[in-house]
Amino acid sequence: MSASLTPSLIVRLLLIITSMNVTSLVNAESPDLEALTKTQDKRLKKQIEVLTAQIQQTPDVVGLYSQRGDAHFFSGEFKEAVADYSKMVELNPQSDVSHWRRGIAYFYATQYDMAAGQFDRYHSFDNVDRENGIWRYLSHYKSKGADAARKELLKYDKDDREPFGDVYQLFSGTLTGKQILDKIESAEITEREREKRMFYASLYVGLYDAVEGRSESAKKNLTRAAQNTWAPKAGYGPHYMWQVARLHALGLSSE
Numbered sequence: 001m002s003a004s005l006t007p008s009l010i011v012r013l014l015l016i017i018t019s020m021n022v023t024s025l026v027n028a029e030s031p032d033l034e035a036l037t038k039t040q041d042k043r044l045k046k047q048i049e050v051l052t053a054q055i056q057q058t059p060d061v062v063g064l065y066s067q068r069g070d071a072h073f074f075s076g077e078f079k080e081a082v083a084d085y086s087k088m089v090e091l092n093p094q095s096d097v098s099h100w101r102r103g104i105a106y107f108y109a110t111q112y113d114m115a116a117g118q119f120d121r122y123h124s125f126d127n128v129d130r131e132n133g134i135w136r137y138l139s140h141y142k143s144k145g146a147d148a149a150r151k152e153l154l155k156y157d158k159d160d161r162e163p164f165g166d167v168y169q170l171f172s173g174t175l176t177g178k179q180i181l182d183k184i185e186s187a188e189i190t191e192r193e194r195e196k197r198m199f200y201a202s203l204y205v206g207l208y209d210a211v212e213g214r215s216e217s218a219k220k221n222l223t224r225a226a227q228n229t230w231a232p233k234a235g236y237g238p239h240y241m242w243q244v245a246r247l248h249a250l251g252l253s254s255e
Helices: 007-026 033-057 062-074 078-091 093-098 100-108 112-125 130-144 146-151 164-172 177-186 191-211 215-226 236-253
Strands: none
Touching: 033 062, 033 236, 062 078, 062 100, 062 236, 078 093, 078 100, 093 112, 100 112, 100 130, 100 236, 112 130, 130 146, 130 164, 130 191, 164 177, 164 191, 177 191, 191 215, 191 236, 215 236
């Protein structure tokens, strides 16, 4: 029997094809971020078209806004991503407290106070995740300045996953980016674990450098994160953050 190509099936196939293309390009020794972006953007445009048609038919399906919001974000369309993520919350208010993606989209849409508020609410959902605390710091830095951001940095009592214990100390001012990266380089861990830790460390050292105005260092570290081979195929969360690294690195390159 032949399966009909329903809109939802088309979207799933497009997502698989995009993932395959991204993975093959990232697996190159020194992936070309601009070429990767052009390849991905063509498929994301098609995904958005298909999802928009689905939404017109079934406008109350939360998952469609989630998928289209991601496609908009990965395309660098941050305001459109915010709109779709906000529609998710409108349809399902309980999703607000855990919607870290909306916080990041707010940040890149330069709605820094809204971003900080989203990360505040997330902290009530998960008081261990230092990644959330970092994004809250970055949002406050943009809206209030460095001193206020450091003063309002969230405190954590419980351990988090590696390497966030060390990375968070960069934002509290007790470790440098070089110390964090050197520690990962010399750690007695598997190469896969090293690649994982190096991705997150490079990403957040780069983001820290960016808000501090150290553009060249930020570009170097964010490009290293975007060229990481673990993140784009490690699962939904790491893949999303890899997209953040790619987009921010490209943004710095175009300045």
